[in-house]
Amino acid sequence: MSATAAAPPPAPEIPAADADADDDANDVEDDAAPADGATGDAKKKKKKKKPKKKKPEQSDPPRIGLSKFFLDGVYPEGEIQHYKDDNAWRTTSEEKRYTEKLLNEDPETTYQNIRKGAEVHRLVRKHARKSIRVGMTLTEICENIEAGTRALAEGDGLEAGVGFPTGVNLNNCAAHFTPNAGDKTVLQMGDVLKVDIGVHIKGRILDSAFTLSWDPNYDNLIEAVKAATDTGVREAGIDVRLGELGGLIQETMESYEVEIGGKVYPVKPIKNLSGHTITPYQIHGGSTGKSVPLVKTADQTKMEEGDYFAIETFGSTGRGRTVENGDCSHYAQIYDAPKVQLRLTSAKSLLNTINKNFGTLPFCRRYLDRLGESKYLLALNHLVAQGIVSGYPPVYDQIGSKTAQFEHTILLRPTCKEVVSRGDDY
Structure with a gap:
């Protein structure tokens, strides 16, 4: 999500603990036959087994709140990547590890709120990626995603729920489109669809996006943008300069090209869109937020410990620049x-x-x-x-072009980088 906002006004299936393990062991002893000739009290009555607790199962579509699966309030870490070069020492630093301990030991910490949002996102998008089909309306797609988000996050307001309107951006529309009431737009076979989903838990927003297409002509476009996002995630870190990170993203994306109808199109990063920091209740980190450019710039601003970034990249077969157009949503x-x-x-x-x-x-x-x-x-x-x-308002590249987007949210922890939104899909 590349919209700007500001601070607030004032499961996967998880096996239940098998509490009956000791009982089962006792049952084995009780079931043993008494010695020959044993009578009366020597013969123990067979003990009845207690019924085992049923493992909780998530519904399909997912609609059961995550607290039913994570009873201790501790949610899974994202992908851990270690810092490189001058910051490699952080991995084993006793001081930094102690800071991590303090941040992790309370289930109500920021980390747990962020990770719960990430787990909601993974489940909701897993269902979306398998259920979105040509012929669906964009309104149907959004409402299915948002219903799942509210149910799993167990909220529909300032405490938890949807972090921002679900973006369903088609073709040359890169960002900021969600259908208004009465919109009848139907997904078509040749469309390239960007799905941008936001989840928040107590104001901590998880922002992650992916692209779908049913036309193999656009596979390289999608792969280019995914690879560029992965580059941004991999190279991000404490003390990394934002302008240099943008250059690495640009280099990756521009190494791809797309052939459509016998014509070759270079994949261009969209220069006037960017990644961004996220602060509580502020999708763009407020007036002091940092931006992650998609091309090399002179920006010497550094990433810092504790920064929470949405690394999102947009690629296009068009001119690589967007303008606002259409009804605002x-x-x-x-x-x-x-x-x-x-x-x-x-x-x-x-x-x-x-x-x-x-x-x-x-x-x-x-x-x-x-x-x-x-x-x-x-x-x-x-x-x-x-x-x-x-x-x-929605932002568009030139008519006839196709755009793609991928996005991950990362947390620059004291000891390591956590790609909180990483999943099996991307």
């Missing part, structure tokens, strides 16, 4: 918005709804519809005009 309240006197009663009411349900998390018009808001466009546009809410 994505919005977010601005954290440091000016205090202004709202003249519209409807705008005041809508702002109360936004504060109560989203804070500074991104939202879309479908979410307002879902809350029972109606005839709110005038009020919403007034909030945008007053600088209280920002709108983020």
Whole structure:
């Protein structure tokens, strides 16, 4: 998700512990036949086995909250990558390991909130990747994903739930499209679909995206962008300069080309899109957030310990630059918005709804519809005009081009880098 936002207003199947193991051992002793001639009390009555606890199973589609599977509140780590070069010492540093211990021993820490969001994301996208089919409407796709997110995250608001509107960006649309009410767009065989899913637990947002296509002509485009994201993830680390990281991403992506109808197209990184830091309730890390460019730049800003990054890359068969176009669907309240006197009663009411349900998390018009808001466009546009809410229209490369996206969220821990959103699929 490349939309900007600001801080809040003020399973897989998991085997249940087999508690009957000792009982089973006793049953073996009890079942043994008494010695010949033993009578009366010497003959022990066969002990009845207790029924074993049934292992919990996730539903299909996934709709059972994750706390039913992770009873201790401890969720799986993502992929661990060790720091390189001058930061290799962090892996064995006693000081850094002690810091990690403090961060990990409380189930309510930031780490556990982030990892729960990652586990929700993996399960939701696993179902999405097997269920999305040509002929589905984009609205169906989004609503299935969001229903799963709310159910697994066990929330539908500021405590937990959807981290931002599900992006379903087709073809030359690279980002920030989700259907508004009444949208009848149907997925077609030749489409390239980017699916951008956000989950949040107590404001800690997990941001990860993938691309689907049913036309093998675009396999190289998808592979180029996936490889570029993997490069960004692999080369990211404490003290890495953002402008140099962008150069490595660019080099990987530009090593690919796509042949369509006998014509060869180079895969270009989309220069005016980028990865970004994520802070609590702020998808773009607020005014002090850092950006991860997709091309080499002069930016000497360094990644730092504790930074939480969305490494996302976009590739295109077009010009490699996007412009805003079409109806806006994505919005977010601005954290440091000016205090202004709202003249519209409807705008005041809508702002109360936004504060109560989203804070500074991104939202879309479908979410307002879902809350029972109606005839709110005038009020919403007034909030945008007053600088209280920002709108983020869809962004497009040139007509006829195809774009692809992959994205992972990484945490720069004191001792290692954790790719929290990594799964078996990507």
